[in-house]
Amino acid sequence: MTSLHAVLIANRGEIAVRIARVARDLGIRSIAVYSEPDAGALHTLIADEAYALPGSTSAETYLNMAALLDVAARAGADCVHPGYGFLSENSGFARAVGEAGLTWIGPTPENIDTLGDKVAARRIAMEAGAPLAPGTPDPIENWQEARDFAEEFGLPIAIKAAFGGGGRGLKVVHRAEDIEDAFASAGREAREAFGRGECYVEKFLTRPRHVEAQVLADTHGNVRVLGTRDCSTQRRYQKLIEEAPAPFLSEAQNEAIIEGARGICARAGYVGAGTVEFIVSEDGTVSFLEVNTRVQVEHPVTEAVTGIDIIAEQFRIADGQRLSFDVDPAPHGHAFEFRLNAEDVAHGFVPSPGTVSVFEAPTGPGIRVDAGVRSGSEVPGFYDSLLGKLIVWGPDRAVALRRAARALAELKISGVRTVVPFHRDMVEHPAFAGDHLGVYTNWVDTEYTPARTTGVEDIEHSYTERETLVIEIDGRLHQVGIPVGFLGRGAGAPAPAPAPASADAEAPAPATEGAVLSPFAGSLVAWKVAEGDTVAEGQPVASVEAMKMESVVVAPRAGTISLAVQPGEKLTRGTVLATIS
Incomplete structure (x- = not known):
């Protein structure tokens, strides 16, 4: 229990649902907010109360500090949880929350300034002795500075939003002629997602794995590392699959990541939940990447192997309590998290907003689903594509993979296209499920061919909706998947319900040549x-x-x-x- 009584959840989707449920566990009243497209969304129904934020875009609603604080005052909140994305790493919002007399469920504004700023974080890491790839010491003013850096250190380079995360505002450039466009695009994405567009540049190491450490630190000087996660399976540098603990690391690499994360956070006087990210290059070199000063999307995969509720610990820390555990927890078993994004794999992971006509979660041992939608939910095109997350635990990696394959086969999402066919492919792909990890951060973009589960290279067939018929032949049951409508309707059978309208699900109208x-x-x-x-x-x-x-x-x-x-x-x-x- 805590002394906190009512939390304003300054977010939407599955993380808002997650926070509301933890608040209920702790006896804290939960207050949701919603934009016009999110009226009636799942997070508004799970929370104890919900208040409107007029408008549709992020800037009008979930990035609108004044509107959020107004709701907090009207609803009687005494604390604010920002979730991830939106204003979660905005020190100005954290300060405004404190100035309004409310408790901020997150790191201090000073932590956000020093570690959330990727350039300042590099300086802290350097002082802590963490290995670093070459990079600009400060945000750059124009694309010409990025070109000059590339001329000095060589291509490829990574242009990164200084105040971003989650792949937003990140562009990897392999050709000098693409630097100007990449710099402009990274800035636009960063401003849209985080409200600030400053970027810096660093040398991009080829074929890197993305490995991170989950940190929790309280106000009593306790800094604990909850092990590692591998997040190398990405597209366009946004994570798709995460697992814990990170597999196929040497003892030296594992220790460098865990102690490097602890050292950076201790040196910065960090308080709260945070993630220290590293890359492990092809030759085994470990290099500090950045610190995310918030809870991560993938926090459940760490919870699955440690038994620690990271969101609940955030509330404890903000309330001035000590962490509920005294030493770094040893991982138990192995877990995967599969992000359920509304994206069309057949057309290059393009967004697929619309109506979720069916959402049926799998069941069984070791299965957890954190979702922000249910059957009938609308997926607006104004925000990111994450519908929810499937988390699967097993006593070891092999069992967890087999459980994941079964869970993904049972999972049913209709109405919008999702990345589920990709996940079904990956749990059997030798680059992911083999005796070493062949996946690296841009492997999906450069090497992935969707051919395993479909039997053909065109994954389009995976999106054909089928109804399962169970028939008996010679005393044995067989299941047969038939495309919906293939057999027509028998006499007296009810007409099928019309498919829900979805602007993105509609086939494009025939177009002229060119x-x-x-x-x-x-x-x-x-x-x-x-x-x-x-x-x-x-x-x-x-x-x-x-x-x-x-x-x-x-x-x-x-x-x-x-x-x-x-x-x-x-x-x-x-x-x-x-x-x-």
Whole structure:
């Protein structure tokens, strides 16, 4: 129990649901907020109370400090939990919460300033003796500075948002001619997701694994490390699968990561939950990456192997209590977390907002589902694509993988396309499920071929909705998957329910030859060419954005381009952006 009585949850989706449930365990009243597209969302129903934030965009709602504090005052909150993303790493919001007389469930504003700022964190890590890849000591002012850095240290380079995380505002550049566009795109993504667009540059190490350590530190000087996680399975540098403890590390590597994380947080006087991230390069070198001054999306996978409720510990720490455990917990068994994103694997993981017509979670030993949706939930295109997370524990990695395969086979999500077919592939892929980890941070983007579970290279077939028929042949039951509607309706059978409308699920209308189509529902960010320009096949011509991620659209053919859409215009999947003649 704590002395806290009512928490404003300054977030949405599955993390808001998670916080509300922990608050109930602790006897704390939970207060949710919601934007107009989120009215009636699951987190608003799980919380004890819910208050509207007028507007739809992040800036109008979940990034609106004044509106959030107004709700906190009206609802009688005495503390604020920011979750992850949005304002969770904004020191200005943390200070405003304190100035309003409320308790901030997170690290101090000073912690956020020194460690949440990637450049300042590098300085702390250097003072703590952590190994570091070359990088700029301060945020850069313009793309030319990034070009100069590349000329000194070589390509590839990583352009990173100084105040970001979760892959937002991160661009890896392999060609000098792409530096200017990457710098501009990283800044735009960072401003949209975090409200600040400063970026810095560091040398990108090839084929790196992403390994991190979970830290909890209280106000009594106790700094505990809850082991490691491997988060190398990513696309566009956003995590898809995490596991704990991180497999296939040497004792020296494991100790360097755990003690490096402890040293950085102790030196910074850190308080709260945080994650210290490292990369482990192809040659085994361990290099500090950054500190995330908040709870991570993947915190449940650590909870599964330690038995420690990280969110509950956040409340204890904020209340001035000691951690509930005295030493670093030893991991028990092995666990995986599979992010359930509304993204279309068949079309390059493009966002897929719409209506979730069916959400059926798997069951069984070692299975946990943290979800922000249920059957009938709307997935708006204004925010990120995470619907929920499937967490699977087993006594060892092999058993956990087998349980994961069964759980993913049982999981059913319809109405929006998700990354579940990818996960089903990966739990049997030798690069992931073999006796060593062949996956690295851009492996999905460069090497993944969706061919294992589908039997064909086109994973599109995995999205065909099927109904399962159970039939008996010679005294033995057989299950047969039939595409929905394939057999038609028998006499007297009820008509099937109409599929829910989803702008992104609709097939694009037939387009004229040479049409440049939007790959998903969203908005046009910018043109990379001008009206009447001559373009080459495969040349980048536009940037489109949805669910806080930008994607580049390329020319389907060579010719002269005629633009049909203006920057800022809303798009559906298949919208004709331009025509090339």
